[in-house]
Amino acid sequence: MSQQLAVPAPLQPTLPVAGSDLRFPVRRVYCVGRNYMAHIREMGNDEKAPPLFFAKAPDMIVQNGSIIPYPPLTNNYQHEVELVAAIGKSGAKIPVDRALEHVYGYAVGFDMTRRDLQQAAAKAGRPWEIGKSFDNSAPCGAVHPASQVGHITGGKIQIAVNGQVRQQSDIGQMMWNVAEIVHHLSLQVTLEPGDLIFTGTPEGVGPVTGGDEMVGSIDGLSELTIKIA
Ligand code: MN
Numbered sequence: 001m002s003q004q005l006a007v008p009a010p011l012q013p014t015l016p017v018a019g020s021d022l023r024f025p026v027r028r029v030y031c032v033g034r035n036y037m038a039h040i041r042e043m044g045n046d047e048k049a050p051p052l053f054f055a056k057a058p059d060m061i062v063q064n065g066s067i068i069p070y071p072p073l074t075n076n077y078q079h080e081v082e083l084v085a086a087i088g089k090s091g092a093k094i095p096v097d098r099a100l101e102h103v104y105g106y107a108v109g110f111d112m113t114r115r116d117l118q119q120a121a122a123k124a125g126r127p128w129e130i131g132k133s134f135d136n137s138a139p140c141g142a143v144h145p146a147s148q149v150g151h152i153t154g155g156k157i158q159i160a161v162n163g164q165v166r167q168q169s170d171i172g173q174m175m176w177n178v179a180e181i182v183h184h185l186s187l188q189v190t191l192e193p194g195d196l197i198f199t200g201t202p203e204g205v206g207p208v209t210g211g212d213e214m215v216g217s218i219d220g221l222s223e224l225t226i227k228i229a
Pocket residue numbers: 031032033034080082111198200201
């Protein structure tokens with residue numbers, strides 16, 4: 001007897017895989033807080049803390065080319081452009097020197113943030129969730145298989161808003177590289193195919209408002225363009 005669902009099943013979020021008709025199914029969305037020194041300094045945070053992870057829900061993913069609404073409850077809605085690593089192989093307690101074997105590919109992502117709510121929560125000793133995890137908070141571009149583009153260890157990362165560059169750095173400036181991030185996260189949870197890891201943002205974060213167009217780019221990957229309604 002087949003099982004009947006009490007409410008409609010949620011859709012499985014997916015991302016396009018560059019250069020093919022395949023889709024990448026999204027399981028979990030993890031993000032690294034504080035991974036570029038200049039951004040840690042601009043936020044006034046501890047420079048020696050180990051990598052900090054938080055999560056968003058898979059259905060918070062937004063496709064390239066979308067128009068998204070300005071989110072509720074905030075007056076300081078900010079962009080964070082990030083390299084996203086897409087996991088293709090399950091594992092726990094993955095050693096650093098085997099970690100890249102678990103990475104299927106890479107994409108450009110935006111860790112959209114309600115900065116005022118994040119900072120108020122942090123000040124009150126509460127989780128960041130209200131500032132980080134909300135509808136449409138995880139725009140992500142096409143996944144480029146590492147088998148085609150290699151593993152991303154350097155190259156320019158930037159975001160332009162209405163044609164003006166707001167954040168620009170180099171992937172080589174990350175405090176923890178992708179292999180180290182995968183290692184650390186896999187000590188906390190078991191990673192599975194479909195997991196995404198947003199690897200942190202460089203300095204220059206700032207607000208966006210209705211009508212703004214954000215274009216994120218990383219050398220070797222296709223751009224991510226998102227407009228605010
Ligand atoms: Mn971030």
